[in-house]
Structures are given as structure tokens and as C-alpha cells.
Amino acid sequence: MNKRIRELKKQLGDQLIIPAHHYQKQEIIACADIIGDSYKLAVDVSSIDAEYIVFCGVKFMAEGAAILAKEHQRIILPASNAGCPMADMISIDQAETAMQNIHEFCGQSAIPVVYMNAYGDLKALSGRYGGSVCTSSNAQKIMTHYLQNNTPVFFLPDYCLGINTARELSIPDEQIAIVRQDCTIETTGKPEDIKLFLWDGNCRVHQRFTTEHIERIRDEHPGIRVIVHPEVREQVAAAADYAGSTQYIYNTIQKAPAGTIWGVGTEYNFVSRVAADFPEKSIFPIFESHCSNMEKTTINNLQYMLEAIADDTLLLKYPDHIISVPESIRKDAALSLNNMISIVQEN
Ligand code: SF4
Structure with a gap:
């Protein structure tokens, strides 16, 4: 984390929370207070009280946080143009x-x-x-x-x-x-x-993976276990050994014995972080596929948001980065998100 972001985080204290999606670059992950897939982030963010939630991800995720936010909370997206083609x-x-x-x-x-x-x-x-x-x-x-x-x-x-x-x-x-x-x-x-x-x-990022990538990595690394995200094509999921969310991929590799070899089919920034987190295992991307929208969050735009919160100029300088959802949409969307949370907790 750079020195200025560290100082700003200290200055803002409990007023600020930085959630980051698993696909963010390592330098952003290093600044985050909560890291996870979209389910974990939605649940965690719905239970916090910080006034400023600086969401390092793409717009639909920040909108999800805005739907569940309390009245006093502001959701801020450092890269206001981080959309999602899907x-x-x-x-x-x-x-x-x-x-x-x-x-x-x-x-x-x-x-x-x-x-x-x-x-x-x-x-x-x-x-x-x-x-x-x-x-x-x-x-x-x-x-x-x-x-x-x-x-x-x-x-x-x-x-x-x-x-x-x-x-x-x-x-x-x-x-x-x-x-x-x-x-x-x-x-x-x-x-x-x-x-x-x-x-x-x-999802274009996950459409890039093919069964040929899996065949090639199996040839190159005998004994490799291939794990992919379920946004890949059906044939690719069928050719893999495991398929699941980013959190599932992370947890599965974390629990695997040292010395195991993994080929991972999901966004590249995440794969390289998993490889760095578990050096006692060999972890390779089956193909290097980046999400250019996730990569729009940078140290610079994150720092600009924190500076503007600290000197109270957020609304003046960055109105487009404050994510809100009209009340007519928010109520029904919150119902739908809360239905997900209760169905998962019941089962
Ligand atoms: S990886 Fe990027 S393009 Fe694909 S669904 Fe996620 S945000 Fe959208």
C-alpha cells in the first residue's frame, strides 16, 4: 500500500471501508479491508456501518452495495467507467x-x-x-x-x-x-x-478459455488438477476436474496438499494472487485472460477518492463516482438480494 493511502485510511478510520473483488490487481487488494467474490462482498457490505464504502470492482457490484446500503452510507466507485459487457x-x-x-x-x-x-x-x-x-x-x-x-x-x-x-x-x-x-x-x-x-x-473474459487450453496444460504438467469458474463454456467446464466460484477456487486450492499442481481457468489477476498466496503449490493459469473493466481501478483513482472524502470535496469533484439507485428500483432489488441471502442461509 502506498504511504499516502495508508495515511488517508488512518485519518478516515471507521468512517471508511474498502471492499475489493477477487479480480482486482494486487496493488488494490493490498489496500482493501474486505476481499471476496460478489456473494461475500454483498453479505459483508450489508452488515457494516462505515459512512464511505469505496468499492473496488465494477459498477453492478457497487450498485449491489448501494441497494443494501443504509441511509447514511455513500458508495463510491473509484473507476466510474468500470462496466461489465455481460x-x-x-x-x-x-x-x-x-x-x-x-x-x-x-x-x-x-x-x-x-x-x-x-x-x-x-x-x-x-x-x-x-x-x-x-x-x-x-x-x-x-x-x-x-x-x-x-x-x-x-x-x-x-x-x-x-x-x-x-x-x-x-x-x-x-x-x-x-x-x-x-x-x-x-x-x-x-x-x-x-x-x-x-x-x-x-462473459468475454471466461469465453476465451477452450478445451485445447486444458489439453495443453494437462500435457505440460502431468497430474495437474484443472479448476475453472462456471462462467466458462459448457465443454470447458466438462473438461475440467472442478468448477466453482472464485471463493470456491481459492478455498479448494488452499485446502489441497503442498506439492499439488493446479491449472486455473478464471480471471488472470486472481490466478496470479492465488499462486502468490500458496507458494508451496504449483498454480498456473490455463490461459491468461484479463478483465479490462476490473483493471480500471488504479492506485491513482483510489487515492483521488480517499483524498476527496478526507477534504470533503467528493460531491463537488467526483459526483459520477457516487453510486446510487433510485428508490423505485432499490426496494424491489433489495427484496431480491435479501431473498438470496435468506435462501442460502436456510439451506
Ligand atoms: S469478469 Fe469482467 S466482464 Fe466478466 S462478468 Fe466479471 S466484470 Fe463482467
């Missing part, structure tokens, strides 16, 4: 049209399960229809919770997390439909049999 792959209008088309297609409403990697208005849609947010660490639990009531689930926006979760739950192809970006529905099954409607979105 979150941009569905608008609220597309989601509403898709919900209508699903109803016409199968004669009943689906429950929207919205991946954390979506904007607040989609989380609010989920809340309005009695659904929930999910993250890659709990998608299976959330999907199971709704499917056991015999109601179809509309999962959005990540097709890969949806299909990889469906495979874990042994849902056959005839019970799955894909909802294309023009909101048309494709399936090989009968409308009345469809349990899962999957929006056709994806």
Missing part, C-alpha cells in the same frame, strides 16, 4: 419482453433468477416477480429452491453459468430453452416440459 447484454425492456414471451410460450410465468452480474433494474424485476439474485457460489441452491415448486426459472444474463448449473442439477436438454437477444425462444423440448429458460449472455 451486464450490458440485457436491458430491462428485453427482460420484460422475454418474461412475456415465456408466459405465452409455456402458459405460465417464470421466476426470474438474476445473476449478481446484472444492473439494479433487473434485480428489481426479479424482486417484483418473487425471484432472487444469485451468484456463482449459490446458483445451484437458488435454482433448486425455485424449481422444486414446479415453476420454470428464467435465468439471466449468463447462459454459461445457467447451463453449467443445469448440468450439475442433471436437467436434460429437453427441459431447457434458450432465450435469444431478440427475445425469441429456442428449445428441443415441449413448452410444457421446460424448467429452465436461459438468457443468451456471456
Whole structure:
């Protein structure tokens, strides 16, 4: 951590918390008070009282914190242009049209399960229809919770997390439909049999991994265990030994015996940090894939935010970095996020 950030953190004391997502660069992680995947960060941030939450991640994550924030809290995003191409792959209008088309297609409403990697208005849609947010660490639990009531689930926006979760739950192809970006529905099954409607979105960072990368790393390192994030393509998840959220990847490698060899298929900054944290194991990226949006948070823009908080010029200098969600969206989106937290805690 640089000297000035250390001083500012000391000066701001309990007024300030810096959460950072696992995909942030090491220099940002070194400044963070909380590090985790989007589920851990959502839960941790909802229980803290600090007035300033400087969220090192991308916009949908900061929005998630703003949805759960208390009235006196300000959520600040150091890189105000840190978006997410996956979150941009569905608008609220597309989601509403898709919900209508699903109803016409199968004669009943689906429950929207919205991946954390979506904007607040989609989380609010989920809340309005009695659904929930999910993250890659709990998608299976959330999907199971709704499917056991015999109601179809509309999962959005990540097709890969949806299909990889469906495979874990042994849902056959005839019970799955894909909802294309023009909101048309494709399936090989009968409308009345469809349990899962999957929006056709994806994460470019995780789409770069291929089965050839896995074959090559297995050839190069006999005995290697391959672990990937479930945002990878279905064939890539199937070719790996394990698949799970970033927190799952971290915990699995942490618990593995010294001397084991790992090939990891997720964002590169995270993989290099896991390798640095566990030097007694050999840890390699299966391919070097960066999230350019996560990398928009820098020591400079983090320091600017802390300086502005300290001299009370935040609103004047950086209004675009203060993330808020209109009350009309916040209430329903909070319902959806709290549904996730309670479903996970019950199971
Ligand atoms: S890793 Fe993928 S899903 Fe996550 S912020 Fe980057 S583009 Fe979005």
C-alpha cells in the first residue's frame, strides 16, 4: 500500500471501508479491508456501518452495495467507467419482453433468477416477480429452491453459468430453452416440459478459455488438477476436474496438499494472487485472460477518492463516482438480494 493511502485510511478510520473483488490487481487488494467474490462482498457490505464504502470492482457490484446500503452510507466507485459487457447484454425492456414471451410460450410465468452480474433494474424485476439474485457460489441452491415448486426459472444474463448449473442439477436438454437477444425462444423440448429458460449472455473474459487450453496444460504438467469458474463454456467446464466460484477456487486450492499442481481457468489477476498466496503449490493459469473493466481501478483513482472524502470535496469533484439507485428500483432489488441471502442461509 502506498504511504499516502495508508495515511488517508488512518485519518478516515471507521468512517471508511474498502471492499475489493477477487479480480482486482494486487496493488488494490493490498489496500482493501474486505476481499471476496460478489456473494461475500454483498453479505459483508450489508452488515457494516462505515459512512464511505469505496468499492473496488465494477459498477453492478457497487450498485449491489448501494441497494443494501443504509441511509447514511455513500458508495463510491473509484473507476466510474468500470462496466461489465455481460451486464450490458440485457436491458430491462428485453427482460420484460422475454418474461412475456415465456408466459405465452409455456402458459405460465417464470421466476426470474438474476445473476449478481446484472444492473439494479433487473434485480428489481426479479424482486417484483418473487425471484432472487444469485451468484456463482449459490446458483445451484437458488435454482433448486425455485424449481422444486414446479415453476420454470428464467435465468439471466449468463447462459454459461445457467447451463453449467443445469448440468450439475442433471436437467436434460429437453427441459431447457434458450432465450435469444431478440427475445425469441429456442428449445428441443415441449413448452410444457421446460424448467429452465436461459438468457443468451456471456462473459468475454471466461469465453476465451477452450478445451485445447486444458489439453495443453494437462500435457505440460502431468497430474495437474484443472479448476475453472462456471462462467466458462459448457465443454470447458466438462473438461475440467472442478468448477466453482472464485471463493470456491481459492478455498479448494488452499485446502489441497503442498506439492499439488493446479491449472486455473478464471480471471488472470486472481490466478496470479492465488499462486502468490500458496507458494508451496504449483498454480498456473490455463490461459491468461484479463478483465479490462476490473483493471480500471488504479492506485491513482483510489487515492483521488480517499483524498476527496478526507477534504470533503467528493460531491463537488467526483459526483459520477457516487453510486446510487433510485428508490423505485432499490426496494424491489433489495427484496431480491435479501431473498438470496435468506435462501442460502436456510439451506
Ligand atoms: S469478469 Fe466478466 S462478468 Fe466479471 S466484470 Fe469482467 S466482464 Fe463482467
